[in-house]
Amino acid sequence: MRILLAEDSKVYRHLVTAFLRDWGFEVVIANDGSEAWKLLQKPDAPRLAVLDWVLPGIDGVELCRRIRHRDPTEPYIYTLLLTSKSQKQDLLDAMQAGADDFLTKPFDAPELRARLLAATRILEVQEQLVKARESYRVAATHDSLTQVWNRAEIIDFLGREISRARRSKLPLGVVLVDVDHFKSVNDSIGHLAGDMVLKEVAQRMRSRLRLYDGVGRYGGEEFLLVLPGCDLGTTTSRADELRLAVCSQPVMCNTHSITITASMGTTLAGPCLGLEAILQMADAALYDAKRKGRNRVEEAVREPVSQ
Numbered sequence: 134m135r136i137l138l139a140e141d142s143k144v145y146r147h148l149v150t151a152f153l154r155d156w157g158f159e160v161v162i163a164n165d166g167s168e169a170w171k172l173l174q175k176p177d178a179p180r181l182a183v184l185d186w187v188l189p190g191i192d193g194v195e196l197c198r199r200i201r202h203r204d205p206t207e208p209y210i211y212t213l214l215l216t217s218k219s220q221k222q223d224l225l226d227a228m229q230a231g232a233d234d235f236l237t238k239p240f241d242a243p244e245l246r247a248r249l250l251a252a253t254r255i256l257e258v259q260e261q262l263v264k265a266r267e268s269y270r271v272a273a274t275h276d277s278l279t280q281v282w283n284r285a286e287i288i289d290f291l292g293r294e295i296s297r298a299r300r301s302k303l304p305l306g307v308v309l310v311d312v313d314h315f316k317s318v319n320d321s322i323g324h325l326a327g328d329m330v331l332k333e334v335a336q337r338m339r340s341r342l343r344l345y346d347g348v349g350r351y352g353g354e355e356f357l358l359v360l361p362g363c364d365l366g367t368t369t370s371r372a373d374e375l376r377l378a379v380c381s382q383p384v385m386c387n388t389h390s391i392t393i394t395a396s397m398g399t400t401l402a403g404p405c406l407g408l409e410a411i412l413q414m415a416d417a418a419l420y421d422a423k424r425k426g427r428n429r430v431e432e433a434v435r436e437p438v439s440q
Contacts, residue, residue: 135159135179139169166191186216194230201231211252276350279335287349287357295402305402306360306368309415313394313427315354326386333384338375365401372397372430396422400433
């Protein structure tokens with residue numbers, strides 16, 4: 134594990150560095166508080182920091198305070214303060230500033246090592262909690278089969294993008310996708326083949342979307358795409374590119390080669406349309422695509438406003 138050591142005393146710096154390296158730590162050294170703060174703001178900053186209380190530039194207590202005021206989504210940095218101060222009020226001040234532990238100089242090597250072992254265990258547990266939380270988040274927001282967003286999450290994303298588009302006065306494209314003749318795949322080859330088709334369709338579409346586009350499983354064999362910044366012409370053009378990607382090659386399932394196509398309906402999130410109305414328009418366009426022979430893209434046609 135990497136560890137930051139901020140200590141202005143050369144004697145203590147060399148002594149502690151030797152201990153840390155003997156114990157298997159990779160040591161990053163800062164000679165003063167300002168240098169330590171710069172190192173701690175880097176994306177790959179050490180997760181464990183040993184800070185002297187009295188440092189040139191920024192002292193150890195202020196460093197602890199700044200660390201605790203970082204973005205809470207950034208990795209947690211465990212801080213151990215070293216100091217010659219020994220009053221109980223000093224300990225309280227350090228903890229209130231955000232220090233995790235406190236070690237009074239002079240100290241012996243076993244005591245320092247014991248504190249660092251405890252810190253390492255705490256960071257490991259915290260990392261496990263972060264991973265567990267992310268796993269729960271993905272399970273709650275993603276479709277377990279295709280690994281794209283589930284229905285609730287893609288609709289929530291569409292709602293957020295509608296609000297953003299209205300504020301920014303930029304277009305927002307919406308595409309509803311249906312895998313053609315999907316039921317016949319399930320009926321003739323089996324549900325395992327159907328699952329493979331859905332996973333492959335999702336992967337082929339997702340690999341061709343921008344980072345800020347949205348794709349989710351809308352239900353059954355249907356997918357919903359949200360394309361920020363796209364007018365209707367661009368949305369339809371991009372939908373056709375995705376349609377061609379979907380049917381570019383068969384899906385293999387054991388000895389079966391499954392030809393797949395998709396029908397798509399496109400629309401715009403107009404400034405006066407609610408979310409349900411937008412989805413209804415995309416659905417109507419999708420219905421037209423299927424009615425006209427499938428494996429095609431159709432745009433939604435709005436009723437003319439009566440004068």
